[in-house]
Amino acid sequence: MVTAIGVERASGESDWRGLFGGLKQGQLHPEGWYAVALSSEVLPGRITGRPFLNGRVVAYRKGSGEPVVLTAYCPHMGTDLASGQILGDELRCNYHHFRFGPGGECVGVPGDNRIPPGARLFSYPAVERFGLVWAYNGEAPLFPPPEVRDFAADELVCRARRAHVYENVAPWLPIGNTFDFLHLRHVHDLGFDFDFGRIRWGKYEAEYEIDFDSPTSGAIEQRIRVTGTNISTHVTVGATTTVGVTTATPVGTSLELYLVACVAKDAGRSPEAIDSELREQEGFVDALLADDIRVMTGIEFRAGTFVQEDQPMARWLRWVHAFPVADPAAAHR
Ligand code: FES
Ligand SMILES: [Fe+2]
CATH class of the missing domain: 2.102.10.10 (Rieske [2Fe-2S] iron-sulphur domain)
Incomplete structure (x- = not known):
């Protein structure tokens, strides 16, 4: 039987519920x-x-x-x-x-x-x-490298970090936060009124826009794109506009999380001003991440007793489960 993301694929509608949320040695990756x-x-x-x-x-x-x-x-x-x-x-x-x-x-x-x-x-x-x-991860790309909404990569000043390592967590779990509205509302205290039907699920990308009422940032709009099973990008429009890229990379049975803070290139701003904007953004993301690190540590993920607001998570899990997997380097190790 072919394995998909470390799970024996059985036939039937509900097999995505068996999606394994950890990382196994030697498994195929999306x-x-x-x-x-x-x-x-x-x-x-x-x-x-x-x-x-x-x-x-x-x-x-x-x-x-x-x-x-x-x-x-x-x-x-x-x-x-x-x-x-x-x-x-x-x-x-x-x-x-x-x-x-x-x-x-x-x-x-x-x-x-x-x-x-x-x-x-x-x-x-x-x-x-x-x-x-x-x-x-494949012989030839099925889809182009990640882009953020509204900005070409060369219009941004970016600062990237390898910020955290999870043990035995699959990339689609932290990236799945993007579709975890129960978590966003109750853990991150974001207020929103959002019709889940407005998420556009493409073959290899998904996008949506949402208005949040944030306890720290006030009214913000986010323009979100998820590329593949391991990359999310956010353009956040509020008092200022910030751009963030979050991506997760399996290494053996660990997961490395990379975080990128970006601001628009602007000839009028000094390097010090750009540095302080990036620093502020990194601090904001680190505060959010602190909650997520706690919940992902030691997780034994299961698609269990979902509630109404978990619908987009369920859709995400089905999407991840259907994603093509590959190991093009298998013959070269
Ligand atoms: S040339 Fe690489 S091991 Fe011999
Ligand atoms: Fe979170």
Whole structure:
């Protein structure tokens, strides 16, 4: 039987209720864009090794600055390529000097030896956006990298952090907060009158707009987009406009949470003013997150006795359950 997100898929309408909310070693993960590193961790001419999904990757930059994300273990004898060297656009293993191109292909071996046909790495489709390096879990992207509502990525100043690690929590649980109106109303004290039918569920993205009455920020409007099962973006319009990106990346049986605070580029503002706006936004998000960390820690998630206001959560769980899963690097570990 095919496993979907770590769960034996049975036939029948209600099998999404068995969606496993933790992370298992070796499970298949939903296709999609996952943050693998902060942009600031991937320095020109250097190789960064990171755990990612069921394995490990290396990230580096081509001469043009574009990021490359490859499986980490050399197919020759298994060296972790984080110990390698960047030569132009290529990565060289320092054990026996096999060289690999950004597409993962072996482009040279030392001496007169022929390149073995199986000597290749998996090259994840990769982009850089919002201060993060993202890799797509799949052979070829089914959907484009995340965008926020109303702003092009290059119109924003962004500061990204890897902010928290959860043990045994699936990415769609913290991201599912976006559809957890019971939690938003009663835990975060947000007031709203919202017709759930206004959530637009696309194939790989979902969006809605909502007016909140916030105890700390007053009347705000949020324009929300969720991309895949692990990314949510919020444009918050109130006294000021702020933009946030939240994304979760499985590494083994842990979950790394990345948080990005962004403000619109504005030539009139000093770096100090931008810094203080970003700091304020980070503080606000950290206060929200403190509640969420408490409830996610040790969770044994189940789709249990839902109430009326859980309808969008149930829809989210069905959506997550139906999402395509992949492990394109399986043959390269
Ligand atoms: S282990 Fe990489 S070249 Fe031999
Ligand atoms: Fe929350």
